[in-house]
Amino acid sequence: MEHIKADVVIVGAGGAGLRAAIAVAETDPELKVALISKVYPMRSHTCAAEGGAAGVKGADDSLEMHFNDTVGGGDWLCDQDVVEHFVEQAPRELMQLEHWGCPWSREEDGSVAVRPFGGMKKKRTWYAADKSGFHILHTLFQTSLQFPSIKRYDEYFALDLLQLEGKCRGVVAMEMRSGRFFQFDSPVVIMATGGGGQVFPFTTNGAVKTGDGMAMAYRAGVPLKDMEFVQYHPTGLPGTGILLTEGCRGEGGILVNKDGRRYLQDYGMGPESPIGEPVLKTMELGPRDRLSQAFWHEHKKGNTVETPWGHCVMLDMRHLGENKILERLPLVHELAHAYVGVDMIKDPVPVRPVIHFMMGGIDANGKGEAPMPGLFAIGETACSGLHGANRLGSNSLTDLLVSGKRSAQAAIAYAQVTDLTSGEDDLKAQAEGIVAGVRELLQQSGGDESISGIRREMRTALEEGAGIYRDEEGARMACDKVAELRQRYQDIEINDKSNVFNTDLLSALELRNLLDVAETVTQASLERRESRGAHQRLDHTERDDVNFLKHSLCYRESEGRPRVEWSEVTITRSQPGTRDYSGGKK
Amino acid sequence: MGTRQLELEVMRYDPEKDEAPHFQTYSVPCNEDWVILDAINYVKDNIDTTLAYRWSCHMMVCGSCGMMVNGEPVLTCKTFVRDLPDKVRIEPLENFPIERDLVVVLDDVMQKLHQVQPYIVRKDDPPEDAEYKQTRGQLMKFKQLTMCINCMCCYAACPQYGLNKDFIGPAALALAHRYNLDNRDQGKSDRLDILADHNGVWECSFVGACSEVCPKHVDPAAAIQQMKVDGAVEFWKQRLGIPGDKS
Numbered sequence: 140m141e142h143i144k145a146d147v148v149i150v151g152a153g154g155a156g157l158r159a160a161i162a163v164a165e166t167d168p169e170l171k172v173a174l175i176s177k178v179y180p181m182r183s184h185t186c187a188a189e190g191g192a193a194g195v196k197g198a199d200d201s202l203e204m205h206f207n208d209t210v211g212g213g214d215w216l217c218d219q220d221v222v223e224h225f226v227e228q229a230p231r232e233l234m235q236l237e238h239w240g241c242p243w244s245r246e247e248d249g250s251v252a253v254r255p256f257g258g259m260k261k262k263r264t265w266y267a268a269d270k271s272g273f274h275i276l277h278t279l280f281q282t283s284l285q286f287p288s289i290k291r292y293d294e295y296f297a298l299d300l301l302q303l304e305g306k307c308r309g310v311v312a313m314e315m316r317s318g319r320f321f322q323f324d325s326p327v328v329i330m331a332t333g334g335g336g337q338v339f340p341f342t343t344n345g346a347v348k349t350g351d352g353m354a355m356a357y358r359a360g361v362p363l364k365d366m367e368f369v370q371y372h373p374t375g376l377p378g379t380g381i382l383l384t385e386g387c388r389g390e391g392g393i394l395v396n397k398d399g400r401r402y403l404q405d406y407g408m409g410p411e412s413p414i415g416e417p418v419l420k421t422m423e424l425g426p427r428d429r430l431s432q433a434f435w436h437e438h439k440k441g442n443t444v445e446t447p448w449g450h451c452v453m454l455d456m457r458h459l460g461e462n463k464i465l466e467r468l469p470l471v472h473e474l475a476h477a478y479v480g481v482d483m484i485k486d487p488v489p490v491r492p493v494i495h496f497m498m499g500g501i502d503a504n505g506k507g508e509a510p511m512p513g514l515f516a517i518g519e520t521a522c523s524g525l526h527g528a529n530r531l532g533s534n535s536l537t538d539l540l541v542s543g544k545r546s547a548q549a550a551i552a553y554a555q556v557t558d559l560t561s562g563e564d565d566l567k568a569q570a571e572g573i574v575a576g577v578r579e580l581l582q583q584s585g586g587d588e589s590i591s592g593i594r595r596e597m598r599t600a601l602e603e604g605a606g607i608y609r610d611e612e613g614a615r616m617a618c619d620k621v622a623e624l625r626q627r628y629q630d631i632e633i634n635d636k637s638n639v640f641n642t643d644l645l646s647a648l649e650l651r652n653l654l655d656v657a658e659t660v661t662q663a664s665l666e667r668r669e670s671r672g673a674h675q676r677l678d679h680t681e682r683d684d685v686n687f688l689k690h691s692l693c694y695r696e697s698e699g700r701p702r703v704e705w706s707e708v709t710i711t712r713s714q715p716g717t718r719d720y721s722g723g724k725k
Numbered sequence: 726m727g728t729r730q731l732e733l734e735v736m737r738y739d740p741e742k743d744e745a746p747h748f749q750t751y752s753v754p755c756n757e758d759w760v761i762l763d764a765i766n767y768v769k770d771n772i773d774t775t776l777a778y779r780w781s782c783h784m785m786v787c788g789s790c791g792m793m794v795n796g797e798p799v800l801t802c803k804t805f806v807r808d809l810p811d812k813v814r815i816e817p818l819e820n821f822p823i824e825r826d827l828v829v830v831l832d833d834v835m836q837k838l839h840q841v842q843p844y845i846v847r848k849d850d851p852p853e854d855a856e857y858k859q860t861r862g863q864l865m866k867f868k869q870l871t872m873c874i875n876c877m878c879c880y881a882a883c884p885q886y887g888l889n890k891d892f893i894g895p896a897a898l899a900l901a902h903r904y905n906l907d908n909r910d911q912g913k914s915d916r917l918d919i920l921a922d923h924n925g926v927w928e929c930s931f932v933g934a935c936s937e938v939c940p941k942h943v944d945p946a947a948a949i950q951q952m953k954v955d956g957a958v959e960f961w962k963q964r965l966g967i968p969g970d971k972s
Contacts, residue, residue, distance in 0.1 A: 179831065181875050182779075182787045231854070238851040240844065240907060242864060242871045249858035273786055274871060281843040281900075293835070316824055345781035378758065381784045447758075474784060477803065478758070591770035635775035637739050640825035643774045 145173035152176035153183030155518030156331030158543025164286035188272020189384035192536035194229030213527020214672035307513030318638025340598035354652035367663035368498035373430035375493025377448035421722030451489035507546030528672020788874035798881035846912025870903035879935035895935035895945035
């Protein structure tokens with residue numbers, strides 16, 4: 140096994156990982172950064188984000204308002220110290236991207252334009268047409284190329300963390316083209332591996348989003364926090380689950396049921412706003428959790444539209460006109476046309492809620508520090524407490540930047556005071572153990588379980604037991620199913636024995652990670668017996684601040700189900716209140 | 726929804742056991758609304774788990790799934806079964822070494838993207854807490870060139886890259902031009918040496934295949950021709966001692 144020494148190891152080269160790498164390189168070019176990713180950076184799923192990134196811009200807006208929208212949107216499960224820092228740094232980070240060349244859309248006077256977004260009281264979403272994540276990712280990737288201290292390990296699959304005396308000391312990874320193993324020795328590992336939407340069957344998430352970083356941390360004894368909070372985006376294309384950005388509604392698109400009624404007014408988000416004149420923070424510009432839940436009720440009432448891909452509601456954008464659609468929303472226009480054969484200039488598009496984002500993740504604070512010294516987590520793979528029980532659209536792209544930079548600073552400070560001289564033998568033995576496990580898996584033959592079969596059953600179980608609405612029985616059944624699948628995973632068959640780009644082996648490793656993530660989602664869904672944000676229980680329909688104004692923490696147990704503990708939510712200035720999406724009419 | 730049986734002839738190659746690439750045929754029941762990537766995923770999940778290929782987003786933006794489909798370099802997530810005959814040949818992107826099956830070695834093009842200095846170069850500090858002003862007109866000058874997803878279909882289509890692997894090639898040259906055209910950038914003269922080198926813009930024979938196959942409607946061929954003009958102007962300016970336009 141080859142050894143690579145680095146001052147900072149970053150796993151994941153999407154928006155968060157790249158931002159962290161650049162921050163380290165800018166701060167101290169002497170520090171060696173190893174940037175490990177299972178895909179080339181520009182393949183990372185940041186590229187699929189469409190709508191934009193939130194940061195206070197206009198003179199009529201304030202940090203206070205962004206703070207209040209985020210905390211209320213998160214149903215008061217946000218750690219408010221983290222939100223305060225986030226809203227403060229957001230404009231600076233977005234401006235930094237502008238200076239690095241991000242092709243933001245512009246106002247007439249040449250300043251950066253902002254658009255309305257769900258749950259936000261002011262226009263503060265910076266955007267680059269409807270390819271904001273794509274442009275952010277490519278800007279960061281291209282900018283990163285000027286820093287020689289960033290050494291990339293593209294298409295290296297990270298396997299597991301190394302630790303010594305409770306501190307993180309590196310990671311083991313496999314080079315995909317050769318099957319060779321590498322031990323990365325470092326006082327710091329920053330996890331930036333994204334979420335794990337692939338635990339669900341119907342998701343906007345790309346194939347790469349298998350929760351790898353979450354699972355690695357979890358296996359290393361670090362808790363996963365708030366995993367029951369999984370966001371459904373209300374407007375996915377049926378069949379493929381392709382995202383139609385919230386920008387569609389920000390620009391004025393409306394949602395109607397089979398009778399043409401703007402049904403959101405029946406779910407506490409009315410009264411109706413005028414067509415073509417979207418009113419902030421109400422109706423179609425309500426938060427994602429509320430909109431997805433409204434769909435569920437409409438479906439129950441028989442008000443949805445039947446399509447070849449299942450039940451849908453209609454997203455009507457015709458009144459926006461051709462020019463606006465093609466200028467502001469060219470990608471979604473193309474996607475809807477290609478995948479469901481609808482030209483949104485002429486016809487409404489069928490849409491339905493689709494798994495989009497994990498508010499939960501590796502337990503971390505606002506600096507990205509996980510409870511294990513030396514381990515940091517940023518972006519979707521982390522749960523810093525920023526998003527609470529429901530993330531507002533366009534807060535996550537900004538979070539990649541803010542948490543990326545802040546964690547880099549904390550990591551540098553930590554690396555400078557950490558002694559790396561001891562424990563080499565111990566770490567080597569751990570690394571060899573990790574490699575032996577993978578070799579054993581590769582050699583595994585004669586099993587009667589298939590990777591795709593287990594994956595399919597897992598996804599069905601998660602959708603049934605941990606979907607838009609949950610209850611005790613369903614969640615329990617999903618927990619049981621995931622436990623059963625973990626057992627059956629022992630008997631999977633790996634047919635491909637090659638060392639070269641072995642995607643059969645990689646799928647097996649990803650499935651292991653997915654199952655780890657899945658058991659925390661189902662267990663936390665079972666044990667949070669209240670309804671809050673994206674976690675809605677049919678058997679506990681009210682928010683319960685007495686018992687559950689708390690973060691859940693899932694710890695891995697060597698035998699049996701995960702152990703759930705609870706930790707306090709940091710409240711600085713906003714006491715839990717009522718989420719009002721009536722547009723000020725109540 | 727109707728299904729149609731498609732015969733996929735897929736190129737296979739494992740350097741550990743195959744002397745040369747060969748074809749393997751799979752019969753796949755395809756839904757009419759599938760893209761060819763769905764058919765490949767069907768093979769992977771149901772017929773042959775050893776097939777190796779790259780993919781992720783399934784929405785034409787990550788750039789992973791470029792392959793040759795019936796001889797054309799395409800994104801397989803954008804290539805619909807309904808537009809294809811019953812027999813489909815799938816090969817790795819042309820002009821690249823094969824790593825394994827449908828996976829090609831991308832080291833060379835990654836190096837080329839790096840080489841053209843695709844980032845804002847400034848000789849001064851940016852405005853404090855404010856953006857560089859950029860009118861919509863200034864943005865429009867280079868916006869289309871920012872749409873490149875690095876799928877590398879253009880390199881697979883480029884006859885010149887096929888002949889000369891030192892040619893910087895369409896995507897990287899278009900990327901350089903994107904920064905040259907950005908009013909925030911002052912690095913044009915820094916990039917000139919690489920672009921004006923004999924493996925730079927002058928190596929392009931203006932066949933235009935790159936622009937034809939681009940799934941994102943970037944037009945590298947036009948970008949390269951514009952750079953040739955720029956390069957010639959810059960050359961004569963320098964000869965005549967006239968200062969450059971931006972830096």
